[in-house]
Amino acid sequence: MTDRHIFPDHTTLVFRSLRGLVASHPYLSLIPSLKVVYRADHDPSKVSLICGGGSGHEPGTVGHVGRGLLSASVAGDVFASPSARQVGAAIKKVHSEKGVILIITNYTGDNLHFGLARLMAQSEGIKNVELVVVGDDVSVPRSRGNMVGRRCLAGITLVCKILGAGSEANMEFQNLVDLGRSLSTNTASICVALDHCHVPGRSGEWHIEEGRVEIGLGLHNETGVFNIAAPPPEELIKQLLDLLLKQDDPERSFVKFKDGDDLVLLVNNQGGLSALEMGAVVDEVLNQLESRSIIPVRILSGPFMGSMNMPGISLSLLNLSNVQSACSGFIKSTSELLDLLDAPHNSPAWPATSQMYPIPEALKRRKREDQFTEVEKEKEEEEVETDGPKLLVDGDQIRKAMKTAADDVLALEPQLTRWDTIVGDGDCGETCALGAKGVLKALDKGLGSDGDLVKLFRILTQVIDDSMGGTLGAIFSIFLAGLTTSLIQAAASSSPNQTIDPKFFGQQVESALETLKQRTAARVGHRTVMDALIPFGETLAQTGDLQKAVEACKKGGEGTVQLEAKLGRATYVGDSAKDKDGNGMPPDPGAMAFVTVAEGILKALR
């Protein structure tokens, strides 16, 4: 697969691509600053459906916005989930009297960011906001993925289409939620690739070796669960169908199939396979299904939910019979589900086998600039004056510490990318660099110069939430939000001459960790950023010695090389990330990013 691109820099790619998408589809509008694509003819009397996640999966899911399908889709950077603020803006833009369903991929970043957006919407009085988390992949063995559940592949697009048609047909909110969850439970998918995809601007080793294929990849270039010598096409398809259909594999058999079930087959182009080869794949899959006495009731093929330019496919089988039994209270036959799958729509990317709704005249005549809207500009945090209690420290020192930490994280970007390419999806370096650049920009605007810690952390939380997507962005945002709350409480309850020493700060960090622990199940030993963050906070609170806290943090971060992942993307990788000599995995990139922050602070304050 090629690493040549017309746009070799990914930083403006998503934004430009969304502008291009809406330009050729007059019924779509875009909030450029928040990368939210939404139906210009949104109907608030029907249940709203919002999907989204990292970019790079096009046409999914921005290409599935339109009448009869999604109300909106929220785009993050390449392979990194959007922030809770972006999702929150989408919830408000396509508000509904009946409720909003957030259909999300079962990856940690999306769970955290969309989950937070849901909580924020509820706290603002928006009722009926529910998550439908889709996990359809069958490749990761149960014993390895038990804490994270099945991850998401192209099956999510079937959920979007069926729920979209259900919403258009005025189905009730809770029925749609139940239906969405059942569709996810009853879909089995598997991905195979001849090579990994290349993300513009990313360097480092990313190829699958010549003559080999990987089976069981995630949507984001995650290393396949199996790396095998490339078999002939018939053998390859047989292996994929076995993984989907076998009923006696204790580590898999996620979806029950029995003779006579009504199944939908989705053959998804992962992005880089020719349409000619796709046709042949469909033919071979159907031949082999027929020899297993399976005749799908509907066959869909084409690009649905991909991984940039990855030469590969995913196969999905959705068992409509199981879904009908699970939802028998409101779905009387599998043909009702098929009708929803076949119902008209108005999205750019669902295959033209279904009918299209006509485009409203007023939307046809819109000028290009009319398609771009903005949410009301929020006041820049720096401009917000608060008269609440302050916690004053030496502003110059704290600014120096933040600058050193941000510079060091920027310098670590290539290393983080290398590690995350092995154990994750390769975006951790970019995510951290975006956060560091956000901090440097805020420092240029004067962040921290008045020395008020409360204000500083309030702004820093916003900066990190806005600039960092992905799991790490969510984890840092929640941690910083918790720290800000704790500092506000401390400022309110302490005397004006409260000593703000490392011990005092450590106590606030410990309290922020408690907030964070409510949002993630990760603890020490699970091979995540928590392996560095928890020892740092605990040691600082106990000893009041920053150097000791940084040492504990470093020990925890570096110690992750020995650990088997229990949470996050590294869970999917298992032994396959070991090098040719059988050596273990690199350290956890998120943990090492935090170690760098902690070391940077210590270096500057010493």
Ligand SMILES: Nc1ncnc2c1ncn2[C@@H]1O[C@H](COP(=O)(O)OP(=O)(O)O)[C@@H](O)[C@H]1O
């Ligand atoms: N459930 C979790 N809780 C806390 N941290 C996690 C969790 N899952 C992953 N992480 C951390 O997130 C880091 C990856 O961040 P990032 O690249 O933003 O995530 P993503 O895999 O979503 O692209 C990992 O190195 C790990 O430290």
Ligand SMILES: O=C[C@H](O)COP(=O)(O)O
């Ligand atoms: O494309 C990325 C997914 O939507 C979310 O992944 P994440 O866990 O990296 O944020």
